[in-house]
Amino acid sequence: MSSVLSDWNDTIVALATAPGVGAIAVIRLSGEQSISIADRLFRGKKLEDQPSHTLHVGLLERDGNVIDEVVAAIYKAPRSYTGENIVEFSCHGSPYIQQQVIEACVAIGARLAKPGEFTQRAFLNGKMDLAQAEAVADLIAADSKAQQQTALQQLRGGFSGELSQLRDQLINFAALIELELDFSEEDVEFADREQFRQLIAALKSRITTLLDSFQLGNVIKNGVSVAIIGKPNAGKSTLLNALLNEERAIVSDIAGTTRDSIEETLNIKGVLFRLIDTAGIRQHTTDKIENIGMERSRQNAGKANIILHLVDVTDPDQSAIDWLQPFAHKTIEVLNKTDQLAEPKDFPAPAIAISAKKNTGIDALKNLMYEKAIGGTIQTENTIVTNARHYDALSRMMESLLAIEKGMDQHLTGDLLTIDIRRALHYLGEITGQVETDRDILGTIFGKFCIGK
Ligand SMILES: Nc1nc2c(ncn2[C@@H]2O[C@H](COP(=O)(O)OP(=O)(O)OP(=O)(O)O)[C@@H](O)[C@H]2O)c(=O)[nH]1
Numbered sequence: 001m002s003s004v005l006s007d008w009n010d011t012i013v014a015l016a017t018a019p020g021v022g023a024i025a026v027i028r029l030s031g032e033q034s035i036s037i038a039d040r041l042f043r044g045k046k047l048e049d050q051p052s053h054t055l056h057v058g059l060l061e062r063d064g065n066v067i068d069e070v071v072a073a074i075y076k077a078p079r080s081y082t083g084e085n086i087v088e089f090s091c092h093g094s095p096y097i098q099q100q101v102i103e104a105c106v107a108i109g110a111r112l113a114k115p116g117e118f119t120q121r122a123f124l125n126g127k128m129d130l131a132q133a134e135a136v137a138d139l140i141a142a143d144s145k146a147q148q149q150t151a152l153q154q155l156r157g158g159f160s161g162e163l164s165q166l167r168d169q170l171i172n173f174a175a176l177i178e179l180e181l182d183f184s185e186e187d188v189e190f191a192d193r194e195q196f197r198q199l200i201a202a203l204k205s206r207i208t209t210l211l212d213s214f215q216l217g218n219v220i221k222n223g224v225s226v227a228i229i230g231k232p233n234a235g236k237s238t239l240l241n242a243l244l245n246e247e248r249a250i251v252s253d254i255a256g257t258t259r260d261s262i263e264e265t266l267n268i269k270g271v272l273f274r275l276i277d278t279a280g281i282r283q284h285t286t287d288k289i290e291n292i293g294m295e296r297s298r299q300n301a302g303k304a305n306i307i308l309h310l311v312d313v314t315d316p317d318q319s320a321i322d323w324l325q326p327f328a329h330k331t332i333e334v335l336n337k338t339d340q341l342a343e344p345k346d347f348p349a350p351a352i353a354i355s356a357k358k359n360t361g362i363d364a365l366k367n368l369m370y371e372k373a374i375g376g377t378i379q380t381e382n383t384i385v386t387n388a389r390h391y392d393a394l395s396r397m398m399e400s401l402l403a404i405e406k407g408m409d410q411h412l413t414g415d416l417l418t419i420d421i422r423r424a425l426h427y428l429g430e431i432t433g434q435v436e437t438d439r440d441i442l443g444t445i446f447g448k449f450c451i452g453k
């Protein structure tokens, strides 16, 4: 696996904190030489002689010129994030100083780190499995509570632990069946077929739950897209503003005010919603720009996870927008301008009555959107699959399990069953990186990281 990094033995350096001005910037070195490189720049105690996990104040100098006063933190292999020697310099957060420190490290033998290279090394050194490494990237990118919680659960090994249990059970059986092959002359069965069937059924049910959780996982990771659709003047832009609680979109009594879609994010109970205000839909128009806007509304409706179909209750024309029909399953009917009704009226249940202008019914609508997207509460103790790569591997694992079952129905011999068992194990191992992982896959996974992580 070391072929993945031809420059595996290099000591790498990168800015670990966000680029730009800050109170403090952290520059991180990892690799066998990192402490000796640090010692050549650091005027203070000899870092090489200090115990792991200690902090030291000193000056950083290059060719006799002081760059900054810094704190050096040292972590000795294997007790570090990457499993290698790590030095972290906390310096003053000016971009000039950051650059000087990094250049000084490079001048005496360190190399600039590639995106995700620290975490990739952590993976290659067995500090975490692949699913955990991916969770690091997710955690850094998390901008809602739900994202942070699912990523943290995965980082702490919740998902990996579950997979390795499934894997152990299957390996156990594979071993017994393979043992039978050695005794094939004698026609013995070490692996109780009935027990094996039960195991496969249990695995299938567990994998199904994980696969099902992906829908929710996807929502958590990418946010829920919500298209606000309705006729001109229904109050779509007013509703967007009411949901966001700010005057984001232009509102006017001129039909056709919104021409292009506007997208804004909204956090409801820790889940990210992406609201899209669209151009109003009318049956006939010759206005070229309006037509383009309506086409865009239609596309947004198709792609959205949820559609808010906004209807103006005071509009004498209550005709339906016919192309919305196929999206009924993901549509919430929202009746607007109920403040204009002479007397309160009850509307049939799934529809919700609001006044976007007077801000009534908005919280109830938010709850409904949350329910529709999440369907009950998120239980982050349960493993939620958020990663398409994992989903793919689990689906293939499922196919292999079905093939095993079919094979047993057909009374296939052990050697044939083994092929499918090995395949199932392979897909399971792909998730955690327990099997030889494709170079390209690793490249894609770690390429998505920021430099310095
Ligand atoms: N009385 C009342 N008026 C509303 C309500 N919501 C919106 N309006 C008014 O309806 C008019 C149209 O509102 P917009 O939000 O611009 O409507 P829109 O659906 O975005 O319209 P287009 O962008 O043209 O498709 C404005 O004059 C709003 O003030 C409401 O709940 N009650």
Ligand SMILES: [Mg+2]
Binding pocket: 236, 237, 238, 249, 250, 251, 257, 258, 277, 278, 280
């Ligand atoms: Mg509008």
